[in-house]
Amino acid sequence: MRIAKVIVDVPVLSINQFFDYLIPEHLKDVIEPGMRVVIPFGPRKITGFVVEVSNESSLDELKPITKALDVTPVITKELIELGLYMAEDTLSFYITAFQAMLPQVLKSTYEKEVEVIDRGKLSKILQPFFQYQDKVLFDDLIEQNISYHQLRTAIQNKQIKINYLVKSRITKKYVTEVYPEKSKEELILAIDNLPKNAVRQKEILHFFVMNHQPIEQVELMSRLNISSASLQSLCDKGLLGKEKIEIMRNPYDDTSFERTTALPLTDEQSKAIQPILKNIKKEKHDVFLLHGVTGSGKTEIYLQAIEKVIQQGKEAIVLVPEISLTPQMVRRFKGRFGSKVAVLHSALSAGEKYDEWRRIHQKEVQVVVGARSAIFAPFENLGIIVIDEEHETTYKQEEQPRYHARDIAIYRGEYHHCPVVLGSATPTLESYARAQKDIYKLLTLTKRTNKKPLPNVDVVDMRKELHAGNRTMFSRRLTEAIQERMKRGEQIVLLLNRRGFATFIMCRDCGHVEECPNCDIALTYHKSVHFLKCHYCSYGKRVPTVCSMCESKQIRHFGTGTQRVEEALLEHIPNVKVIRMDVDTTQRKGSHERLLRKFSNHEAHILLGTQMIAKGLDFPNVTLVGVLAADSMLHLPDFRSSEKTFQLLTQVSGRAGRHDLDGEVIVQTYTPEHYSIRHASTYNFNQFYQEEMNIRRTFRYPPYVFLALLTISHPKEATVIQTTREIVQILSNHLTKDTMILGPTPSPIAKIKNRYRYQCMIKYREEPGLHDLIRKILDQYAEKVERDDLQINVDMEPYQLM
Secondary structure (H helix, E strand, O other): OEEEEEOHHHHHHHOOOOOEOOHHHHHOOOOOOOOOEEEEEEOOEEEEEEEEEEOOOOOOOOOOHHHOOOOOOOOOHHHHHHHHHHHHHOOOOHHHHHHHHHHHHHOOOOEEEEEEHHHOOOOOOOOHHOOOEEEEEEEHHOOOOOHHHHHHHHHOOOOOEEEEEEEOOOOOOEEEEEOOOHHHHHHHHHHOOOOOOOOOHHHHHHHHHHOOOOOHHHHHHHHHHOOHHHHHHHHHHHEEEEEEEEEEOOOOOOOHOOOOOOOOOOHHHHHHHHHHHHHHOOOOOOEEEOOOOOOOOOOHHHHHHHHHHHOOEEEEEOOOOOOHHHHHHHHHHHHHHHHHEEEEEOOOOHHHHHHHHHHHHHHOOOEEOOOOHHHHHHHHHEEEEEEEOOOOOOHEEEOOOOOHHHHHHHHHHHHHHOEOOOOOOOOHHHHHHHHHHHOOEEEEEEEOOOOOOOOEEEEEEEEHHHHOOOOOOHHHHHHHHHHHHHHHHOOOEEEEOOOOOOOOEOOOOOOOEOOOOOOEEEOOOEHHOOEOOOOOOOOOEEOOOOOOOOOOEEEEOOOOHHHHHHHHHHOOOOOEEEEOOOOOOOOOOOOOHHHHHHOOOOOOEEEEEEEHHHHOOOOOOOEEEOOOOOOOOOOOOOHHHHHHHHHHHHHHHHOOOOOOOEEEEEEEEEEOOOOOHHHHOOOHHHHHHHHHHHHHHEEEHOOOOEEEEEEEEEEOOHHHHHHHHHHHHHHHHHHOOOOOOEEEEEEHHHHHHHEEEEEEEEEEEEOOOOHHHHHHHHHHHHHHHHHHHHEEEEEEOOOOOO
16 A cells, blocks of 8 residues: 655645545556645645655545646655755745745646657557647546556656646747648649639748748748738648747847856965865865955856856756846856756746746756745755855745745755855855854955955045035035046946835924824835835825825925935936836836846946845946945844945945946945944954944844744734733743743834734744744644634744834
């Protein structure tokens, strides 16, 4: 008796376990761990993942599996183990962890298609089905008594392959090709036999006499300006044929990338790459922290290390934090490795993601470049994992499963015995502290590859500007520097870590601020559409003409957003051309590439944007970087606010003077004395690290302790307060005296989407039983969660405290 242990697709705590199902006789040689199956579950049939196959079950009566959804596993043995570990580590459901690894298309309903790869190798049993066609529906073959075992043997022998036909908006891309069914001589004869008035048909046949090759129907109709009726008539006569051909969607045209070769390394780069290459050769796992100043050539080290991995026949994963970084990173990697590179990130369509995933799954590529979820690429022979800009918070997923890509990378690196490289000019304090303790191996690059010094940073005290009568958002120094660069034909990057036209709308008579009715937050003003919008629940409304409290007409906007800065620039500096890059201007597909290309082509003097422009971008003509409101993050209720400010300022400063021209950075701030701004202005990471670590030690924050954040939400405030108090009491009764519990307290944003939010934070050094205790708490409140709309969110490594 063969038993499959299955995780079912029901994300409920009481069902978060393995269920035993009998493998029926016709599937005995087919079902493997990592496959998706259809199973009876109560009165319905649902899907699930097979995680184990065994000969034993503690149950006497078992229901059989209804159907296998796959012929080969969609999740590898390693990813099964990883999914189970991730679910335990993040306290999430098993099914949620497994679904996080797959493209959206594989969560849909679909049918399968069997396609011939090598007709000559086909077995006698399969030959009749493919006598007149290359593709047959999978279910049709099963109905004709073709067994799963026979199909799998044919796949292993590379006779056939399985395609998934998706029954949803996500579909495969097909084109219709038209081809000549007859020889050139027969087509010429047919032209002579056509009636005189069949002018269009004769044109088409003349075309195929001259071009005896298949052509896309759309292109043919466009070239000859003909109708589909004329084509169909020739097909009906057997002179031409039509065939639907699947095209793998490739978001990037591989032929458009200029091929590059390895660059000579500097002495520092050579020294840094040696330990990585040694680990690749010895198939040894270590975590390397590559701490290199901006422009020091970290990417070239990644490329040359990956080249060695490819030469060994192995695979590589490269993570980048922002979609805006991906175009330049893709250009570097496609330029070096061509079609061996697949790309995965959120700006791709669902179909493009699926096709890229299939290329990885079918072992057609050896390198994946992508954002956070690319860490789950189904490679089975990994040789290196690179996380670029490792300090970025985007590597932490903020919904279940709340994993950090760095932790998953290290898990996979250990499994595959390969190095993991974390690269940054401003590593997180946690990573740098691990490197200081030799848990990570520290590699350092202190000089730029162009041997030029880092750009000079000029900190401008905006309080003095106010005293001097300058009421604009641009200091006199920054205004002069912008005008000077424009005269010289050089370019400028301006950073503001905020979007929208203004932060909020306020009545000057009574002080009333327009707030979101669903969330405890002020609405943001977007001037281009004269609209107020909540960035948490997407509620929006027109800007009122009178105050809703006192009916005054004295309504004004306060604060500074990217839209307002753009408008002020156009007023302040004559003839300036600005490209604005923030979430609002980059929503459409391909907008990142389009805006960056325009700036690269010198179509604007200034690139103005939020933090998406602060890192990774490389423009030779940028000689000035201006930072507006450098201290805007310092006042957030987040213990990492100083660290994030230092990182952002250092990263954006690195955009200037990366090539032949000297660079300059002007930082505008109201708190120039703050240590994060002082040390960022001198690029003194070590001094910042020492000062920030002292504060972290004093107030007990990571890396000196671990954190766990529990957030409880409910439509009724009283229910939230009572539940949070009960949970804090349970924690207090079971945790050690050295562990601190902060709360219960309202979350920094106390209401989102009409749900009240309270939280408690646990600071601990050693609590081996904490996961089990929190799981018991979740079990205790499971019924209330399912019945009473209560939500308990647990984050074992919180990065977002709002």
